[in-house]
Amino acid sequence: MTSDLLLAGAGLANSLIALAVAEARPSARILLLDRAPGPSDLHTWSHHLTDLSADWLRRLAPARRATWPDQEVRFPDHARRLRAGYAALDGTGLARLLCDRGIEIRWNARITALDATGATLADGTRLGAACVVDGRGGRPSPHLVTGFQKFLGLELETPAPHGIARPCIMDATVSQQDGYRFIYLLPFSATRLLIEDTRYSDGPDLDEAALVAEVLRYADAKGWQGAREIRRERGILPIALAHDARAFWADHATGAVPVGLRAGLFHPVTGYSLPVAADVADVVADVAARAPALTTDTLRRAVQAHAIARADRDxxxxxxxxxxxxxxxxxxxxxxxxxxxxxxxxxxxxxxxxxxxxxxxxxxxxxxxxxxxxxxxxxxxxxxxxxxxx
Ligand SMILES: Cc1cc2nc3c(=O)[nH]c(=O)nc-3n(C[C@H](O)[C@H](O)[C@H](O)COP(=O)(O)OP(=O)(O)OC[C@H]3O[C@@H](n4cnc5c(N)ncnc54)[C@H](O)[C@@H]3O)c2cc1C
Structure with missing residues (x-):
């Protein structure tokens, strides 16, 4: 055995599991493997502060890129300021937090085979572990029917202050195209703004060039001409219309324990997964703290029970x-x-x-x-x- 807990994929779900287990069982040897060359700033993981427990707010605080005291929505017939705080993490911050906690992440580690006892990498290396978790991101499932939330965001540096004081999680005053369309705004500083064109659509096609043009048109209309692009992010997130979690888990009775998008563990309407991932990480940490030995099968029973209960509740x-x-x-x-x-x-x-x-x-x-x-x-x-x- 090279580790007690092997986490396939160093994305959101597995990073949160690693953080929670490191606290619950400090002696656990945790290893994350990811095919990417390093942490990515292609992601910002936003959440409402009211989504998370006090423990998670504390744990994730060092990885936050920004925190805002409130947020707003805009529709043609009304606008509203919402009192819940809002925050955003990014991939770099999350990876740095894991590193600070002494958790090992191995980048450039593409997994070609994964089972309940370990992972095989593209270079043929075999890594064994007592407990193996599969958090390698979403994959189509016959037991999950979805619509799509598609978005393209540009982080812009504006030549003058943009004047946006708080996150606007939906500016739905824009023309409606390809389903429900809105613009999402995150002001990272007085001159730094993420503008995301988002659609709730029946199909997954995303015309990146067209969405970039729409974002720039929106920026122009708001008077933010001459802004410089700093970063861009795109996503096609599943929105759950129907899910048979029992059938899903019956298909996963052996092998590594699936978590995150791979296990259909996301908010069915928003497609976001940070609070759901935090709950799953709590379940894993609880097993790590209580079970005499953390094994793939012990963990499967706990995660499966949690996921099925959640699917029923959802x-x-x-x-x-x-x-x-x-x-x-x-x-x-x-x-x-x-x-x-x-x-x-x-x-x-x-x-x-x-x-x-x-x-x-x-x-x-x-x-x-x-x-x-x-x-x-x-x-x-x-x-x-x-x-x-x-
Ligand atoms: C651009 C974008 C923005 C988003 N913003 C938010 C947000 O603001 N708030 C929110 O809650 N949700 C957000 N989401 C939705 C959702 O939370 C994320 O998709 C989340 O990252 C899913 O977590 P996960 O751990 O299941 O998968 P991921 O975080 O995608 O992690 C999967 C990891 O597995 C690795 N991997 C895959 N295959 C292999 C392999 N064969 N070998 C090794 N490694 C592998 C990948 O490189 C990746 O790092 C966003 C999604 C996107 C795409």
Whole structure:
């Protein structure tokens, strides 16, 4: 054995697992393997401060690139400042944090075979471990039906202060194209701004050149001409419409334990995964702290039970995704979102954190129906979408 815990992929899910286990079981020898040449600044992982426990806020604080005290949304018929704080991590900060905690990450380590006892690298090296976790990112599954959240972001240095004081997580006053479209703004400094053109679309195609042009057009319209591009990020995230977690885990009864996007562990409506990854990392850390030995099979039982319970709890969120993608014409999706952002702030915070209460759920679906009742009823069952796919 070369390590106690081998984490395949040094992305978000596995980085959080490494941090939590390093605290829970300081003697554990943890090794992360990633095919990338080094940490990437292609990612900013944002989250609402209300998404995370006090332990996670403390643990991740050194990796934060920015923190803001509040945020806002804008729609054609209303705008609103939201009181929840917001923060963004980046790949470099997260990798540095792991390094500071003495956790080993091996870059340029492309895994060609992975099983419950270890990994084989492209150069033929075999690395064994008592416990092996697969966090190598998303992969299509017959047990998960998705729509897409696609985005292209440019981080710009503006020649003069841009005047954006707080994150605007949705500026949906823009023209609607390719589904629900909005602009996401993160002001990293008075002259540094991430502008992201985002669409909730039925298909995964992303025309990068067209989206870049849209971002620059938005910047021009706001008076930010002459801005210099510093960085760009793009993503095509799954939005869960239907998920059969029991069938997924039945297919993963052997081999390394899947986590992160690979295990369908993300927020069904936003496609974001930081809070979900933190919860999974807590489960792994709990096993590491309590079990006499951390093994692949012990961990599988715990992660599987957590993932299935979460998928059951997320049923309502997947219904919301179906109402948006299947119950609503693409150009009508904005109406649904506009209505949602008029709801009480506590509810909005619990929605993002994936902790909606039963009264919250009732509150979301009662009142003037955002889509016709008959259409809403047709969205209720999840199984037809899974059957369609198989
Ligand atoms: C540009 C972008 C921005 C995003 N922003 C946010 C955000 O703000 N907030 C949020 O919560 N979510 C965000 N997401 C969504 C989601 O949280 C991320 O996709 C998240 O990184 C998923 O975590 P993961 O660990 O499952 O996979 P990843 O973080 O993608 O990690 C997978 C890792 O596995 C490695 N790998 C893959 N194959 C191999 C192999 N064969 N051998 C070795 N290594 C391998 C990859 O190099 C990668 O580092 C964003 C996604 C993208 C693409």
């Amino acid at each position: 049923r309502f969120l997947r219904l919301l995704s179906r109402m948006m993608f299947r119950g609503c014409a693409p150009d009508q999706r904005r109406r649904l979102l506009s209505r949602f952002y008029r709801l009480p702030e506590g509810l909005i915070e619990r929605f993002y954190a994936g902790r909606l209460t039963w009264p919250d759920r009732l509150r979301i679906v009662t009142g003037k129906p955002p889509i016709p009742i008959r259409t809403a009823l047709a969205c209720l069952p999840e199984s037809p979408l899974l059957q369609e796919k198989s």
